[in-house]
Amino acid sequence: MSEWQPGFEPKILAFACNWCSYAAADLAGTARMQYPTNIRIIRVMCSGMVHPGLVTEAFQAGADGVLVMGCHLGECHYQDGNHKAKARLAVIDEMLSLLGLEQERFRLIWYSSAESERFAAVAREVTDVLKKLGPSPYRRDASEYADKGIIQCL
Amino acid sequence: MTLTELERVDGEAGNFTVSLRKHPRYVDIDKCIACGRCVEKCPRQVRDEFNRYTDSRKAIYLKYPQAAPLKYQIDARHCIRMRGGRCAECEKACPRGAIRFDDSEQQVEVKVGSIILAPGFQPFDPFELGAWGFGRFRNVMTGMEFERLLAVSGPTSGNVLRPSDGKPVRKMAFLQCIGSRNYNQIHKSYCSAVCCMYAIKQAMIALENNKDLRISVFYVDVRTHGKDFERFYDKARQKGISFHRCRVHSVEPSESANEVCLRYMTENGKQVSENFEIVVLSVGMETNFETTLLAERTGIELTPEGFASTSCFAPVATSRPGIFACGAFTGPKDIPLSVIEASASATAAAVRLSDVRYSQSHTRQFPPERKTGEEDPRIGVFICKCGSNIAEVVRVRDLARYAETLPHVVFVETSLFACSQDSQELIKKRIGDEGLNRIVIASCTPRTHEQLFRETLKASGLNECLVEMANIRNQLAWVHSSEPEAANAKAMDLIRMAVAKAALLEPVPAVSVRITPQALVIGGGVAGMVASLELADQGFPVHLVEKAAQLGGNARHLFRTWKNDPVPSYIETLSTRIREHSLISVHLKSTVFDAEGFVGSFRSVVQKPTGNVAVDHGVTILATGAQAFKPNEYDYGLSQNIFTSLEFDKLHSAGDERILNGLNFVFIQCVGSREPERNYCSRVCCTHSIQSAIALKEGNRDRKVFVLYRDIRTYGLREELYRRARELGVIFINYEAHQKPNVVMKEENLEVIVWDHVLHEPFSIPADVIVLATAVVANPETKELAKLYKLPLDMDGFLQEAHVKLRPVDFATDGVFLAGLAHYPKPTEETIAQAQAAVARAVTVLSSRWIGLDLVKGRVDENKCDCCALCLDVCPYGALAVERERLDAGAEGAAPKQKLVVRAAKCKGCGFCQATCPKEGISVTGFSYRQLSAQVRAALDCG
Structure with missing residues (x-):
């Protein structure tokens, strides 16, 4: 599972806070920065509104990686939603091991709305990490990868 | 009006005619969509002044990425075409035909009642x-x-x-x-x-x-x-x-x-x-040359340093009535103070104009809303090409065909620019003709355009919450142009996600709250008095609550501001005006001891000597002041000749003999400030001591005056006082926190021993009088009030504003504002500016009869919520409550039923409740668990 497989394109879901990372992603567009297409952004009003159940659901539905993006600590639009997200999503690590998935598949990342370059850089880096990690066994097409011997079927 | 300069001001306060010169932008801002294609093609490199010439931009450019309006402009000094060349690359590249090489300078005249100058530095x-x-x-x-x-x-x-x-x-x-x-x-x-x-x-x-x-x-x-x-x-x-x-x-x-x-x-x-x-x-x-010219053209006076001349009692009023100034133009200052002055000048400008408020504005009317509750979703998808911004990467026609196959989609259309006026009309028509009840717009970002499409829905008789956007420009076409195949696949995913969410969108009725057009001001010091008067002068009734038996607060102990304006007569004028004002009810020897409600409709109970009164009010201004620190060091209280600054002022002005005959004076700074337990600067004490030192020297040049300080903080234009004090021979000696001066009491006089940094040995100063520049400390009673209105305090006990820089007089709780020393130590003119700023913010609420609330709010699903109340603890705004309700009148003796309710006026839609709820019992409009989950499943094509 550790070697990068040609042809494997990870599916990454990003819950992006409207006030920081979502705006940074928009700005990355304005500046025409290029980053891999693997990331799918879901706009939320605050990282603190993301229920851990949603993250779990995403993994169970076959996401290769999930990111929750919020404002830098101390800069939350709603006082302390990012702190709450941090505390609440600590449970994801445990959930990942229950699902038999690697910890690297989930990340909580802080941004400001100006950090467009960083947004693009993180998208590149995460895609890279997940490519090396290989497909999630929960993917709908997992059996194809299992046939090729890339992953083991559940 | 950007790129516009003021040329002349005629008339007088309340009726000015202003002549403006509009410089050409050479780009039609109604057409420019800030796609940046012109920049790609422009061949002319120019050094970028915004990046301080450290890199380059083009001759057609945005000054910076967040420029408002987000429209390009041509720098005619460098543009090849404007300089007579033959280039027209930008014109060819622009998909909207926004380039106007023939744009020209225009003269504009506007009639206004007040003018605010904010030219910066x-x-x-x-x-x-x-x-x-x-x-x-x-x-x-x-x-x-x-x-x-x-x-x-x-x-x-x-x-x-x-x-x-x-x-x-x-x-x-x-x-x-x-x-x-x-x-x-x-x-x-x-x-x-x-x-x-x-x-x-x-x-x-x-x-x-x-x-x-x-x-x-x-x-x-x-x-x-x-x-x-x-x-x-x-x-x-x-x-x-x-x-x-x-x-x-x-x-x-x-x-x-x-x-x-x-x-x-x-x-x-x-x-x-x-x-x-x-x-x-x-x-x-x-101050730059253009600003000096602006002062000349508007006919206002400048200080010798080149800043707008203002008094401490009218910090944003210039020398010409009706013209106000704010920001660095009235003296060097930081962002919070500039923002405060901006709001303050808005108040100052509005007071005179309050009787014509809304006389030149009109409200947009919308048709009645169609009921869509029972209908199955009929989704219309509109895909924008954004000229070729999207179409160049995304195969729009294929995407449209794909959209047609998605569940609930009954209509798909593409347009060149979805945001253009004609496209809006077309969307309106389609909604009617096709009976659409959910709309998906695949175009740019909802951060800039969602509001526009919401208006289109409202104009079509659909609830504005029934639209969802797929961001296929900023987050797709622009960032994946190098991988068109993958980009097209992703575009399909994004449309599928938006459609999945749209099918679950629900209409939400607009919520508005009735405003009680009355204010409660707590604290009758300078801040509270100014706030009350400026509100009442704009026609809003005010209840002013003061715990003492008279108005004035800490200002009753002050004599002169640093600009030498007399404080006592000012306080007297304010008190008289307040007593005589028909719209202000003053409650002396009174306190607020209970409060409930939210923006627009608070009810507070005021405890008066004669009994309790309930006051209904739409806004609250907290101006509860601060206190002088009583020191327990430097032998304070042990000698007849050691005073705090305020005590010294009183004795000095009363002609006390100790001061009249004294020849040796020592001021010790930072007494109680910048200490581990009070680690902040009290902001006013350096200026205060230096002012006293100057007065002593001017009274008798033979006096020896020493100021022992850690850092002299005569910030801004106050520095002139420091210079003057040195000129007069006041001696300043620096000490460090770990090596404080020592006061030694001798039989005949006092002595202060301080480390001398030039001689590197202790230096002894005989002193007739020692003055301790004591800290300003938070008023402990503010804590109780903060609890009543659910407001945060900082670690020093001062009120904590919503945002230090951007919302310096607001709280996270709407409808409550702050001013004066309760926020942080500050001099009179900053207190007054802050009071005026609080009024400006309060008037944004009071000036309407109803206040429309944002629709992104928590909603309870009563079938799922079991009132476990977990969400109550995480709500940062106290917007949730469990209420008991009786069952039907018939069910005698039945246990009362509990119900979770959202106080819409307090809720800000952060969704912490939703992320905490184990049962999906509460969700945020437009971002519910079900809707987000539908997006997740659609993204992973997992139905």
């Missing part, structure tokens, strides 16, 4: 003073240039690199007071008030980027007098940034081209020379 240009090697050494730069170097959107993407060779920096220095506090060379005696703090901030950011960076700051006095600044300064020192109290006179070359040499004195008096790779000149603020 220009940073000092150190080139004229060759001493610091600016312009000679590449690695010497101004603070403004360094700021761009630190910016992630700047020329080095936020990396601190040496301009000489682009290598990372290991050692750098900041030189403070460049272009400030320098009367001898450039006739600028004032302090620019912001440079100490910006230098420390920049040093901290630089250090964060590179942990091994060694940074030295060379300063005269460190002026961190703002809220929380002192702690930040401490943190900087703890992180290893070294601070040297030394004015470096010049920057010299070193052997390496990548370094310069600074020669300075250490605290022990040793001369050292040291090399640094980058030297940042912390340049100050000054």
Whole structure:
């Protein structure tokens, strides 16, 4: 599972806070920065509104990686939603091991709305990490990868 | 009106005619969609003034990425076409035909009642003073240039690199007071008030980027007098940034081209020379030529330093009635104070115009809303090509065909520009003709365009919440143009996600709250009095609650402001006006002891000597003041000749003999301030002591006056007082926190012993009178009020505003505002400006009969919620409550049923409740668990 497989394109879901990372992603567009297409952004009003159940659901539905993006600590639009997200999503690590998935598949990342370059850089880096990690066994097409011997079927 | 200059002002307050000159932009802002294609094609490189000439831009450009309006402009000085060449690349590239080479200058006349001047400042240009090697050494730069170097959107993407060779920096220095506090060379005696703090901030950011960076700051006095600044300064020192109290006179070359040499004195008096790779000149603020011209054209007076002349009692009023000024134009200042003055000038400008409020505005009317509750979703998808911005990467026709196959989609259309007026009309028509009840717009970002499409839905009789956007421009076409195949696949995913969410969108009725057009002001000091008067002068009834038996607060102990305006007569005028004002009810010897409600409709109970009264009010202004610190050091209370500043003022003005006949005076600064238990600067004491010192010297030149200080913080234009005191022979001696002065009581007089930094030995000063410049401490009663209105306090007990810089008089709780010392220690003029600012913010609520609330709010699903109340604890706004309700009247004796309710006026839609709820019992409009989950499943094509 550790070697990068040609042809494997990870599916990454990003819950992006409207006030920081979502705006940074928009700005990355304005500046025409290029980053891999693997990331799918879901706009939320605050990282603190993301229920851990949603993250779990995403993994169970076959996401290769999930990111929750919020404002830098101390800069939350709603006082302390990012702190709450941090505390609440600590449970994801445990959930990942229950699902038999690697910890690297989930990340909580802080941004400001100006950090467009960083947004693009993180998208590149995460895609890279997940490519090396290989497909999630929960993917709908997992059996194809299992046939090729890339992953083991559940 | 951008690119516009004021030429003339005729008329008088209430009825001005202003002549304006509009410079051509050469781009039609109604057509420009800021796609940036013109920039790609423009062949002309120009050095970028916004990045302080450290990199380049094109001749057609945006000044900076967040410019408002986000529209391009042509720099005619550099444009090839405008200079007579034959280029028209931008015109060819523009998909909207927005380029107007024939645009020309226009004269415009407008009629206004008040004018606000906010021209800002220009940073000092150190080139004229060759001493610091600016312009000679590449690695010497101004603070403004360094700021761009630190910016992630700047020329080095936020990396601190040496301009000489682009290598990372290991050692750098900041030189403070460049272009400030320098009367001898450039006739600028004032302090620019912001440079100490910006230098420390920049040093901290630089250090964060590179942990091994060694940074030295060379300063005269460190002026961190703002809220929380002192702690930040401490943190900087703890992180290893070294601070040297030394004015470096010049920057010299070193052997390496990548370094310069600074020669300075250490605290022990040793001369050292040291090399640094980058030297940042912390340049100050000054008024530029255009601003001086503006003052001339508007006919207002400037101070000798070139700033708008104002009085402490009317801090935003210029010398000409009806014309107001704010920001750095009235004196160097930081962002919070500029924002406060901006709101204050809005109040000052509005008071005179309040009787014509809304006389020139009109409200848009919408058709009645169609009921869609029972209908199955009929989704219409509109895909925007954005000229070719999207169409160039995304195969729009294929995408449209794909959209047609998605569940619930009954109509799909593409357009050249979905945001254009004709497209809006077309969408309206389609909604009617096709019976659409959910709309998906695949175009740019909802952050800029969702509101527009919501209006379109409202105009079509659909609830505005029934639209969802797929961001296929900013987050797709623009960022994936190098991988068109993958981009097209992703576009399908994004449309599928939006459609899945749209099918679950629900109409939400608009919520508005009735406003009680009345204010409650708590605290009858200067802040409370000014706030009450300015509200009442605009026609809003005010209840002013004061715990003491008279109005005036701390100002009753003051005599003169630093500009020498007399305080007692001012307080008298304010009190008289308040007593006589028919709209102000004053409650003396009263306190507020209970409060409930939310913006627009609060009810507070005032405890009066005669009994309790309930007051209904739409807004609350807290102006509860602060107190003077009572010291327990320097033998205070043990001698008849040791006073606090306020005590000294009283005795001085009463002609007390100890002062009248005294010849030796010692002022000790920072008594109770900048201590571990009170780690903030009290902001007013340096100026206060120096003013007293000047008065003593002017009274009798033979007096010896000493001021023992840690840093002299006569920020802004107050610096002139410090200069004058030195001229008069007041002696200033610096002491450090770990080596405080000692007061020795002798039989015949007092003696103060302080370490002398020149002689390096203890120095004894005989003293007839010792004055302790004591701290301003928070009023303990504010804590109780904060609890009542659910407001936060900072660690020093002062009220904590919603945002230190951007919302300096607001709270996170709507409808409650603050002013004066309850926020932080500050001088009279800042208190008055803050009171006026609080009024401006309060009037935004009071001036409407109804206030429309944002629709993104929590909603309870009563079938799922079991009232476990977990969500109550996480709600930062106290917007949730469990209420009991009786079952049907028939069910006698049945247990009361519990119900979770959302107080819509308090809810801000953060969704912490939703993320906490184990049962999906509460969800946020437009971002419910079900909707987000549908997006997740659609993204993974998992139905």
